[in-house]
Amino acid sequence: MSRDSRLARMAHVLVHMACNHGAATSDVIARMLSTNPVVVRRTMAGLRDRGIVTSEKGPRGGWRLTRPLEELTLLDVHRALETVSVFTIGPTADHPECPVEHLANQAIVGALAQAGTALEAALAQVRLSDILAEGQALRAARDADGPHVCPNTARGAWS
Template sequence: MRSDSRLSRMLHALIHMELHEGAATSESLAQLLNTNPVVVRRTMAGLRDQGYVRSEKGHGGGWVLARDLGDITLLDIYRALDDPTLFAIRLAVDHPECLVEKAVNSTLSDALHEAEALLLSRFGEVTLADVARDFAQRSKAGE
């Protein structure tokens, strides 16, 4: 299963947008994220639909934050990205009638649901302002 780095990448882009003077173009964000501008536009459109960014047209146009970083949580961006899969672990469904497989799947399912709930709860507690502060501290320390 391929890993999904959209959440990390969009958080990265949004923090850079906060630091960027003026609007950030899809091309500049694509270069930052080592991807195609079309991917950036498609992803940013989803964030725009949720009210986190807006596009500015014309000369000097591009993407800008529509809300303060302190008003946006990791959970907000996760949800705006359509709830990407959190874990690569999947349940086996090779023998659905097998009682051992049922027991294993039940146990794993319970643990995965607990882990997901804990992670999403934590995402809801962390704002993009928290991430930006972490960056500022690292920058100041010369990391």
């Protein structure tokens, strides 16, 4: 699972988890994401530390949501993933004594801060329940069989 797609993939997983009874094992999630159970555990650990999910060991164990999707935004998930930096660009530190470098750094850091604020504001406006509801609507409109309880999981399949 590439680092830059963790937010999208975890959001996807959480929505489907809300539609399925019982816990989702790391193994099942890993197959859904074409990756390894250990990678799933590493990633989900951040969500657990933030109180978004809980984990249980042993048979019938796995991962469970702790709250309804109405109380979860993309920003919550994003923060739980503890991305080191959202940006690929940043300041430099070659000539700490040079006022030119210092001012250039300052301008760049300021611009990134503004962008970061805009990003968080936008992510905070998206609840996972919105994604589920719109997904169900899309599915209902598209599917001749009528609406399912959960998109793509009518027969318990994860996709």
